[in-house]
Amino acid sequence: MTFKHIFKVALNWTSKKEEKSTSKIHNKTHQIKIDGKPVLDVSAAKAFKGDPKLYNPEDLLLSSLVSCHMMSYLYVCSQNGIEVLEYLDNAEATLEVSASGSGRFVEVRLKPIVKISNPDQIELALDLHFKANQLCFIANSCNFPVLHEASCEV
Numbered sequence: 059m060t061f062k063h064i065f066k067v068a069l070n071w072t073s074k075k076e077e078k079s080t081s082k083i084h085n086k087t088h089q090i091k092i093d094g095k096p097v098l099d100v101s102a103a104k105a106f107k108g109d110p111k112l113y114n115p116e117d118l119l120l121s122s123l124v125s126c127h128m129m130s131y132l133y134v135c136s137q138n139g140i141e142v143l144e145y146l147d148n149a150e151a152t153l154e155v156s157a158s159g160s161g162r163f164v165e166v167r168l169k170p171i172v173k174i175s176n177p178d179q180i181e182l183a184l185d186l187h188f189k190a191n192q193l194c195f196i197a198n199s200c201n202f203p204v205l206h207e208a209s210c211e212v
Contacts, residue, residue, distance in 0.1 A: 131190035
């Protein structure tokens with residue numbers, strides 16, 4: 059049986075070009091609105107002439123992958139009787155931009171550091187990252203590899 063869920067986002071952008079400006083570059087700052095949640099101010103990455111103090115789509119994509127993997131991982135750990143005490147990740151995404159200006163992510167490396175309560179379960183805890191990746195909604199939606207460099211401690 060398949061279940062479908064609809065997610066909705068509203069985007070709001072207004073031109074803020076200065077009157078005297080001859081620049082053809084538009085301001086990239088905009089707002090993302092999701093019902094019942096705080097407004098999210100977003101811009102382009104600094105490399106693409108955005109506001110470096112704001113989130114950008116690349117940040118948000120990587121954040122989605124990190125968060126979804128963690129939740130999938132916690133789920134499979136609970137199914138296997140593993141008590142996770144702490145979960146940290148310092149993930150990296152590689153974006154390639156071609157001469158035409160188009161670009162794409164070519165890989166993401168998740169680097170979870172997991173602390174569990176039982177030293178006898180370290181090997182299983184490490185192996186479950188593969189199962190979590192298979193369940194992760196966001197990873198399943200990507201057309202680039204999502205790699206894992208996991209470690210586990212007690």
